[in-house]
Amino acid sequence: MSGFTARIRRTRPAATFAMAARARALRAAGHDVISLSIGEPDLPTPDHVIAAAHAAACAGETRYPPIAGTEACRAAVARKFTHDLNRPVAPNQVLITNGGKQAIFNAVMALIEPGNTVLIPAPCWAGYIQVVEFAGGTPVFLPCSASSGFRLDPARLEAAITPASRLLLLNYPNNPSGAVADPAMLEAIAGVLRRHPHVHVIADDIYEHLIFEGAYHTIAGIAPDLADRIVTLSGVSKSYAMTGWRLGFCTGPADWLAAMGLVQGTATAGVSTISQAAAVAALDGPQDLLIERRAIYRHRRDLVLAGLAAAPHLTFTRPDGAFYAFPSIAGLLGRTSPAGRRLATDDDVADALLDEALVATVPGSAFAMPGHIRLSTAASDDALTRACARIAQFCGAVK
Known part of the structure; x- marks a missing residue:
């Protein structure tokens, strides 16, 4: 054909x-x-998460869900982001997606069109390249050296920004390098972004709980003054061994989130109600x-x-x-x-x-x-x- x-x-x-x-x-x-x-992950989904999904199915939670997510799931995610970003995040500032990958797809499709460039520190997850090119954008790679621990050099970011630059994709901890962001690096990146208000950010924090040295930091928490340009996303796939449940989530500025909801409503609509019940159990349950x-x-x-x-x-x-x-x-x-x-x-x-x-x-x-x-x-x-x-x-x- x-x-x-x-x-x-x-x-x-x-x-x-x-x-x-x-x-x-x-x-x-x-x-x-x-x-x-x-x-x-080769580890199992926690038993209490599976039990919550089973209970939801038995209770009849099997209807079409709202596109943005169930009230319970958005509330659980809002509590998580309120803690992570150290500022109030309301449930209506949350979008539940079919895995973290759909959150990225939604965000890129809502923002990028032909002629736009997307700044991507390299090495990077291959999926970023796919979705940027699918949207008609052009990836611009910012090589991160092994000698720097594969962390982004803010000066390299500054040099790469042009009037066509529309988006910066950050992923820490990083796939594939395992690099972790520290506050100093994120603040330096924020300093660059303050000088270029046309550049937006996706912070893909899907590996946030898998940090072996140091602590988790994300740019929206380090630079709250840039919050109206940042979508922060994560999910339950990696940390809770729930890859097959296909549940991600994100928060960000209302207009960008609404546009992402339109993309999702056009492509897939809402996420499985059973998976959302499982995610609530994962996020609100024991964290040991x-x-x-x-x-x-x-x-x-x-x-x-x-x-x-x-x-x-x-x-x-x-x-x-x-x-x-x-x-x-x-x-x-x-x-x-x-x-x-x-x-x-x-x-x-x-x-x-x-x-x-x-x-x-x-x-x-x-x-x-x-x-x-x-x-x-x-x-x-x-x-x-x-x-x-x-x-x-x-x-x-x-x-």
């Missing part, structure tokens, strides 16, 4: 899902593949599990760093949050894999690791940072230990 729109022609499938699909195919063919390609699970992910990060410390040709910047490792594989480039494959790019390295070592990773080029690979550490200790051993053996056999 031909004749599809330009937005479809410029939309590319995510490399993370492509690698996961290849891993599944190899596994189905009988190979012992360890997949570290998808950022999905967040501390426990953060400790698990910290342990797994340390396990991976230790397991690959002696791997030839790999160099690491320690991730301080999220559940990824993002090593540089520059030392492998220009060499030959154990099976004789020429390793010219990070795509070559990721392909060779999957085909020869049976470990699925994602090339850094998918995250606008070639010369790296991303490994998800949201897997069991056994899987991570075996994967690291295979990667180290692969690197040691490269010629």
